[in-house]
Amino acid sequence: MSNREPAPLGAASGSVRIPKTAELVAARLRTEIVRGQLKEGDTLPPETTLMEEFCVSRPTLREAYRLLEAESLIQLKRGARGGAVVSVPDISVAARYVGLILQMSGTTLDEIYSARMVFEPTCARLFTERRTDNDLDDLRACIDRMCDITEEDLKTNRAPEIWAELTGSFQSIITERCGNNALSVQAGVLRDIVTTHQKSALDRGARRKGTWPAYRRNLRSYEKFVSIVAVGDGVAAEEHWAAHLRSVGKILFSGGVGRASIVELFS
Incomplete structure (x- = not known):
């Protein structure tokens, strides 16, 4: 139960048309x-209490x-x-609503990825400049899990989820x-949209020749990034992450896939 304090309904500054x-x-x-007066896991007071506090009926409260x-x-x-x-709410909630707006405006995967190229390298620099030992441990633990994946694993039907989940975890830390x-x-919103495409693309190409070498290259890139983060070189981290994203983008959006509207992705 929360420690919220009741306040008159409509007790806010300014006039509002309701x-x-x-x-x-x-x-x-x-x-x-939003203000933290009610925290995650708190149970709101009983309906009868809130009905009395707000002077509303049960249907209105519901x-x-x-x-x-x-x-x-x-x-x-x-x-x-x-x-x-x-x-x-987590980032997927924002991604869902932003995704709807982008779909309605005919946004392409190329545009999404280009925007990601603007945000993530900067995040990589800031992350490197302020990282903690715990952050490094979490990145290395993620890489350890990646190293456990075998070539045979990537030929299974679960390959898209395995790969996308591990890379998503690594990127989320950053x-x-x-x-x-x-x-x-x-x-995070942009990454979530790209990850949706990544799962779809890997699902279509999970059994194609060349998946394993691409996976190994991706893993080596992550290992190099961690070594840069370990020495605290923010500029180098930014440059490496930008290069990493360009390399991954060439694989994900080969054959003109990037020109497709994300409507096709979420439909």
């Missing part, structure tokens, strides 16, 4: 979640719940110990721990 009461209730609860659930800010659990539980939340979120 089309529906449920939206106002959702806005109040959303603010409390409509507010549906709005927050659609934003991945709460989860509704059933049963005797059920209720509305606060959750924190962007999520770079120390700049704005860059981290932008890079």
Whole structure:
């Protein structure tokens, strides 16, 4: 249970035109979640308590719940110990909504990857300049898991998930721990879209000749990156990561694949 303090509905600065009461209730609860008054895992007070606090009916409160659930800010659990539980949306939530906007504007995979080339190398430099021993350990642990993958593994039906999951974990460490939340979120959204394509591309080409050499090259590039991070050379890390992304892009988007709209990717 949370330690939230009730406040009058609509107690906010400035005048706001409210089309529906449920939206106002959702806005109040959303603010409390964003400000940390309600934390992940907190259970909201019983419906009867919130109905009395906000002076609303049960249908109105449940409509507010549906709005927050659609934003991945709460989860509704059933049963005797059920209720509305606060959750924190991950980067995939942002990627889904941004992906919809990009699809509607006819954005291509090339454009997505070009934007990624702008954000991620900068993240790599910032990450290197502030990395901790724990960060290095996590990168090395990720590489150790990659080293456990064999050529036979990459011929199985699980190859796309194995490869995409491990590379995604490695990249997430770099962007999520770079120390700049704005860059981290932008890079994460773009990476999530590219990873969706990567899974699709690897699924189509998992059994093609040449997958294993490409995997080994990718692994060596990661190992070199870690060695750069270990000595704290941010400029070199930025340059290496940019070169790494260019190399991977040539493989992922060969044959004009990059000119395809991401509508095809998510449809």
